Amino acid sequence: MAKYYYDIDDILTEEEFAPVLFHKPANGVTIDPSAETNSVEQGAKVELPFWLAHELHLRQAVSINLPACFDQKTRLEIQADAACVDLRSRCPYFYEFGCKLQPLVTDRTLGILLSTAFKIRYKERLTKVFTATHLTASKFLPFLTIEETNLYEAAHLSMTAFKKWRTGGPRFQRASILGRKRKES
Amino acid sequence: MYGRKGYQLVKDFASGEKGQLKPFNSKLFDETIEECRQNQRLIQSLMRKMEQEGLDVQNNRNADYYGALVHHLSLIRNKRCLMAYVHNRADIVRDLGWRVGLELPPEIQEKLTTLEKEYFKNHSAAIKSYMGKVGIDLNVDMVPPKDPYIKVRVVGDIDEGIVMSDKTTNFARHSMHFLKRTDAEPYIARGQMEELTG
Secondary structure, eight states: OGGGTTOHHHHHHTTSEEEEEESSOEESOOOOTTOSSSEEOTTOEEEEEHHHHHHHHHTTSEEEOOOGGGSHHHHHHHHHHGGGOOHHHHOTTHHHHHHHHTTTSSOSSHHHHHHHHHHHHHHHHHHHHHHSOHHHHTTTGGGSOHHHHHHHHHHHHHHHHHHHHHHOOOOOOOOGGGOSOOOOO | OTTHHHHHHHHHHHHSOTTOOOOOOHHHHHHHHHHHHHHHHHHHHHHHHHHHTTOOTTTOOSHHHHHHHHHHHHHHHHHHHHHHHHHHHHHHHHHHHHHTOSSOOHHHHTTSOHHHHHHHHHHHHHHHHHHHHHTOOTTSOSSOOSOSEEEEEEOSOOOSOEEOSSOEEOOOTTOEEEEEHHHHHHHHHTTSEEEEOO
16 A cells, blocks of 8 residues: 555546445535435445545445446457457556455456456557557557556567667667757747 | 545646656645645534534444545545655656756756755755765766767757866857767756767
8 A cells, every 4th residue: 555655547546436335324525416415325326436435345334336347338348359449438547446446346257357358458469569650559549548558658668779779879868858859940 | 526636636747748747736736735624624513513412423433424534535535646746746856866967957947846946956965965975976877888979969059168078169059079978968968969870
């Protein structure tokens, strides 16, 4: 936990919403949009961000259900051809979020779903990095989750570094933090 | 939904181009702190309500308790977002010393807050004093050298009359020079010169 406390991606992952069922009522909170007063009743079904759902789950106040991004339709699509599924629009942190949910939900097939989807998609991306140019990559890049994009970029960087090493070229460069070079007038 | 502002702040940090520094978002930062204050006020009012009803605040698990819990968790969440924002920026600020040099160009300066500038200044001073003690300039040769001299072309504006370790040179724009690697390195990092090869 402490290791990830400052981790930006971890924070963003935990902002993903999951449907929960309240076992206890709560007063003075406006988290249930369907409630008329600013309170949550026992048995209310609400969508909460994971960071809140998780902590409430630990205190037995709610139980967590599977979010829509792991529903039957997505599973069927992954079974058909995992490599072509647009996972990013479903959940940008598909794997990390799934891993966090796995111990908290009753569904026991989630882990297998994640690992099969990842294996198939990883293999596909890896071959693409070595064969396709960066331009054609733009076609499938929007389908990748953040985790996959990071992997893809790492592979791409090492490919370019290797090519650069082989052909030679300037080894000193302007610090990338300064941004792209402005056009000199 | 609670913890929204903190999320937006972190999102703002993450949405920038990779490896780029965005200006400090003090508006969102203050709004996040304000959201924390609201959470705190609501916790206190719920606690007071429980006390007035004569309930044991420590052990009672009624609706007010769970309401206060939600606010407490939201406050902790916002705190985490604030801490992560500052922490990750501090990482970049420390890194600047190694990648850009111990003097910051103005386009970077304007993206930092006064506190971050202060932090950078103190950090640079610590690095300088350490380098003075060990007697090695650790800020050069970031790329392993092949040759002590390199050919460079001037692409930016450099003030005249800079004395390099062996001679005084006039660095007019587009002029080419054969310089000691260690002398040229900071200028290349800041984008005022570029290395010529072949």
